[in-house]
Amino acid sequence: MKQYKEKIMKGVFLTAACTSILAVILICAFLFMNGLPAIGEIGPVKFLAGERWMPKNGFFGIFPMIMGSLYITAGAIIVGVPVGIFTAVFMAKFCSGKLYKILKPAVDLLAGIPSVVYGFFGMVVLVPMVRNIFGGNGNSILTASLLLGIMILPTIIGVSESAIRAVPDSYYEGSLALGASHERSVFFTVLPAAKSGILAGVVLGIGRAIGETMAVVMVAGNQARMPMELAKGVRTLTANIVLEMGYATDLHREALIATAVVLFVFILLINLSFSALKHKEEF
Amino acid sequence: MESKIKVQNLDLYYGDFKALKAINLDISPNEITAFIGPSGCGKSTLLKSLNRMNDLVEGCKITGKVTLDGEDIYGDMDINLLRKRVGMVFQKPNPFPMSVYDNVAYGPRTHGVRNKAQLDEIVEKSLRNAAIWDELKDRLKKSAMGLSGGQQQRLCIARALAVEPEVLLMDEPTSALDPISTSKIEDLAAELKSKYTIIMVTHNMQQAVRISDKTAFFLLGEVVEYGKSDQLFSMPKDQRTEDYITGRFG
Amino acid sequence: MESKIKVQNLDLYYGDFKALKAINLDISPNEITAFIGPSGCGKSTLLKSLNRMNDLVEGCKITGKVTLDGEDIYGDMDINLLRKRVGMVFQKPNPFPMSVYDNVAYGPRTHGVRNKAQLDEIVEKSLRNAAIWDELKDRLKKSAMGLSGGQQQRLCIARALAVEPEVLLMDEPTSALDPISTSKIEDLAAELKSKYTIIMVTHNMQQAVRISDKTAFFLLGEVVEYGKSDQLFSMPKDQRTEDYITGRFG
């Protein structure tokens, strides 16, 4: 009887583990079915390497958007990952219980603020700030990176902090007892021990950065041409989809779904390289 | 002879619980001092007060004074330097989740040793001193987490030795060791005491007799008796000490 | 007399490393068997093979046969029932992060005891048997993580006793204990052996002499000598055993 239950539950767990695969397959099927024909029609090279996107006039090149996504994601990582990890360290290892009681729910709150609000915040605070400091009209790669960097903070902080907290105190104590400072103990014994959890947070955060749209669209400028300077506007793959899906028909619409296919492959590649990286480190 | 460590009128509370009561203790340099007493009597707690590891315990309050070479350790002294000078080996072995080599090199690196050759030398010397070099010399690059309990403990001793402390606090360092490793560690302690001051918590009275110069007997947070080991074990002054060492206790 | 546990030709590998070599051992019921030997020689490993705790270690391979009351434990036997029948106390105390009471009640609850009064009784009895009831009776509802090392270890013994195993495996159960608690545990072991079979890893040869009926001496993954404790310690047959017990080893 007990054996029976164990077996059944193991099956349940296995099934649960497979749902995310199933979901990816479903989404994949939907995307590829709707998107691949368009790539065929446009021509893969023209689609992926084309530098002009003018759907009304029959130009469907998404290369500028691929570059745009790369730039902005990289920018968001540069802003968000260090700030996020350092803040997580502060919350787990530096702050007093009282401060933590305020800070923790506040950071959680940051995760719950809708993208639209971030977008308006970006428009009225970050855009003028960047315009005044860096010139241009303010809707730029820089602004979008900054905003996205901020938006991925709660993900990175939340996951990293709990990973840091899960590290047994004995490591920290062992390091202190050798005369290492608090900071050194935290950064050189606790953080490495929490590596896997922090990496999970970073990957989730990057996923969030790539996938985030509503806010980016409000501050990035969205010009569908090759990105030029940091203070100039740019369009990302996701922005392309969000902007035009509402009015697109026929080939235009399919080309947008094909954009999602590219994005999907893009994310897959990032994740594969991350997991390869992790593997390499393990040996 | 000047005391190396002087504990004066130390009280320690964990929240409302008074774990140490009016402790007064002079630890002489270049000697081995043993702390004995039943489980829960406060040996580990006093030990941790000597390098301020109790600061980490939420709600732990200390009053009184502890001096190292006459300097108040709860005063202006740099806490990290204090802990470098007063090293510690814990009751439960706690190697870092890194390679054996990095475990031992961690301390020296912390204190500024960067030179590879020098580190290699420190690592080898420390592991040898902790009587574990031969077992581990071929797995220096392997994770320390895969070692047996006793190996982990000796690794932790090596790690503590690598920073060359003046005082070495050991919380039952040999409780997980076999007699051979134990006697190696004991020999090591005897050897080290020419340079260092050693304080060791132990449950093994034979060990205390064998290697310690002085012994402090703890009971319920108090030091009942403190004196030369041979005297304390052969003719204890306090009835409670006698009861304990003759096993007639409780 | 029938053996309680019979180990036949057991080899154990951790990956490529052969940790146990051709072990043959008959454990008699209602006796205390001691495993002694230097650190890293495989005592804990063999102990864990007796209730299949090594199954949890990735890459651990076992060949050979172990029987409990004649039944092959690596055969069809329900692994959980096996572990209920063959209880274990670990080298490092590992209380669960719950209250003292829940720690002890965990086992009985696992095996179907739901009745509050009955649980209370089991908890009290087990804690008493492990010589820790008086210290903990007022903090049964407090977390077990705040106990001292020795208290934690005794709690783990109580936890193991609470499921009333037939065989009790103890991996250095008293290494963290003071002499009084130690002698209580020893007394307890002596008392329990009328009902149970006990196997104990120890580094303390005095302890082995004092309480064990048989002793097995391990070296580098092999059983060098196995026999009645008084004989083994007074007139060892193997030179290596003699070297070890007289401290002339290595």
Place this chain on the structure above:
Amino acid sequence: GCGGKDEGKKAAGEDITVVSREDGSGTRGAFIELFGIEEKDSDGNKIDNTTTEAMITNSTSVMMTTIAENEAAIGYISLGSLNDTVKALKIDGAEPSTENVKNKTYKIVRPFNIVTNEKKLSNQAKDFMKFIMSKEGQEVVADNGYITVDDKASAYKAAGAKGKIVVAGSSSVTPVMEKLKEAYTALNKDVKIEVQQSDSTTGVTSTVDGVCDIGMASRELADSEVKKGVKPTVIAQDGIAVIVNKKNEVSELKSDQIKGIFTGEVISWGDVK
């Protein structure tokens, strides 16, 4: 926003920040067509000449906020959404207002469509459409700042319709549709109307798929959509206002100046003063 005392003057000499809507948008379609930003090439294909440096947004509110925050910006929005955070320009001397649209002095307008699938249309949906095109329905349109398509429509009479109607699509049409819904359900208590706000394309596809009864679109239908069996009906006209920052000194532009700005030929405010 940013500080500075002589902002008006600074803006005057500054590069223009052009803000446009996304490709395919009904608002953009009407705008580029009416200002001649869209031109036919030699093969007769329409070419959209909007400058690639134009910032793109897909939302009226983002357009307004961007322009309210940037003194050098220019853009365009639905007349119905206009408020005092931004300044609407006179075009060729004509004030953007409902009257001027009606009397054709202000020419920049786009249609609000509803889309139906004649074969599947329920009775209550038919009745609701009848209401929209009636005198009462067109009054609702006019009352909310949009331009009626039929001033001489006949009066509506409730015919006891009952059931549920799902209306879905364009977010631009949604506000007026909600008003229409409220006016209609006040007369027909047994009809329940759900208004689903998304976008024009979703409005059309939902109608094709049968997810909704009536679709809303703020653009013309594509041929391929009409082929799928849906029929558009214009229910209102929406004026388009060209807007700039309130601190901008410019308050009137000629059509060809706007064309110049949006095609990227004119890049400084100094050039249009």
Place this chain on the structure above:
Amino acid sequence: MEAMTAKPLNGIKQVNKVTRKQRFSSYKRTPLSLLLYLLVLISTVFTAGILIYLIGYILVHGVPYLTKDLFSLKYTSTNVSLFPAMVNTVSMTALALLFAVPLGIFSAIYLVEYAKKGNRLVGIVRITAETLSGIPSIVYGLFGMLFFVTTLKWGLSILSGAATLAIMILPAVMRTSEEALKSVPDSFREGSFGLGAGKLRTVFQIVLPSAVPGILSGVILAVGRIVGETAALMYTAGTVAEIPSNVMGSGRTLSVHMYALSSEGLHINQSYATAVVLLIVVIVINAVSTFIAKRITKG
């Protein structure tokens, strides 16, 4: 956490406090530590600054427009009541969590407790999960529309919306749970197995309770995502501003409500007021999750 925070026992002058002077003299010796400390501090101040600004911004713009009208039981185009959206937000969150949390935790349990090391499936599941986390919400919306709304014929409904969101938040729940489970020391598992407990019991009684804080952080992230989502919901749950009678009805959440109010620029003020309410809802939901989690850990 070197500094002591507990209140001193009455009348006792404790000596084990780290004074500021001690701290600074330490830093003089170890500049790296000082640098790290400053980085940590600056980052936190940055995060906290953003946080305060954002919340302040929302409050300043929203609170003045929190009128009684906004909380009318029924939505009309004049009162633009957010009450139905508030109710929908709570039910949407509950439903999506109901799908995703067990699913996420169960998958994590499989990956950590059951799958053998080097198991291919683990890698695949992890990569797919992380891929899911990078898919933009509008693609989720379109997918949900095509799959749940049209193919499964669930229509524009709370159920379709919650199912779509569940897939969207699955990675956050799963990965955080996985990490939380991994960080539970093996000695707990050994202890439990050693008492003859089966795998299931060990997992549910010993491992999971220890992992609750980690799992909670995933759940809270997920709550944030659900509550803040618009694009995915517009195409799956619809935007009807009413409380549907059951999960098969369409309804808008607060975030969608905000978007709907602001998109045409007609009710910007009310949309900020909605954001204020949204913040309060998030705080309440997070507090309730934390409370439940505490109850679970206590056993």
